[in-house]
Amino acid sequence: MIKRRQFLQASALVFSFNVAGSWLELNCAQAAELKLPYQNFNKTQALDLSRLSEGLVPGAAQAGAVHFIDQQLQRDGAENCLLMIRYLGVDPPFKPFYLAGLEAAQKAAGEKFNKSLALLSDDELNTFITAMASDALKGWQGPPASFFYFVLRADAVDAKYGTELGFADLAVPYMAHIKPKTAW
Numbered sequence: 001m002i003k004r005r006q007f008l009q010a011s012a013l014v015f016s017f018n019v020a021g022s023w024l025e026l027n028c029a030q031a032a033e034l035k036l037p038y039q040n041f042n043k044t045q046a047l048d049l050s051r052l053s054e055g056l057v058p059g060a061a062q063a064g065a066v067h068f069i070d071q072q073l074q075r076d077g078a079e080n081c082l083l084m085i086r087y088l089g090v091d092p093p094f095k096p097f098y099l100a101g102l103e104a105a106q107k108a109a110g111e112k113f114n115k116s117l118a119l120l121s122d123d124e125l126n127t128f129i130t131a132m133a134s135d136a137l138k139g140w141q142g143p144p145a146s147f148f149y150f151v152l153r154a155d156a157v158d159a160k161y162g163t164e165l166g167f168a169d170l171a172v173p174y175m176a177h178i179k180p181k182t183a184w
Helices: 004-010 028-033 043-056 065-073 095-113 122-133 145-161 164-169
Strands: 014-019 022-027
Touching: 022 028, 028 065, 043 065, 043 095, 043 122, 043 145, 065 095, 065 145, 095 122, 095 145, 122 145, 145 164
Parallel strands: none
Antiparallel strands: 014 022
């Protein structure tokens, strides 16, 4: 007999990941746990994006927020993409937006704290995120900092709480108006 926890874990959002030429169906948390390679980010970018996502939404890193974003950036066109940017009037492809926002965040963290986002303390990260949300980071060169903050936070929330398992973490019943055929 399947246990509730197993059911909820199995019903999490599942994507196909290409690993060494084979396609695996995993949720983003499993992809993160297995440390699957990224298709759109190098190791430094992924570490920094993970730290920033975690600062925005605690638990987002473990939920696989970076794998979620990475996997969605591989989809063709806005109609197949689950990222928040799809709904905000930005034309695809979306990868340049994420890379430009991340690069601006990396440079701003380096200028403000003389270290990478991945190495910021919790207090430094909170200070950075507060400044980012209010467009108060000096020298920011990329999409508006507050806009990048909004989009990345929404994606991190989707990765952490946008599944039945995420609802269970909040102790909120999952009550979709029309239950999706897949986890979404």
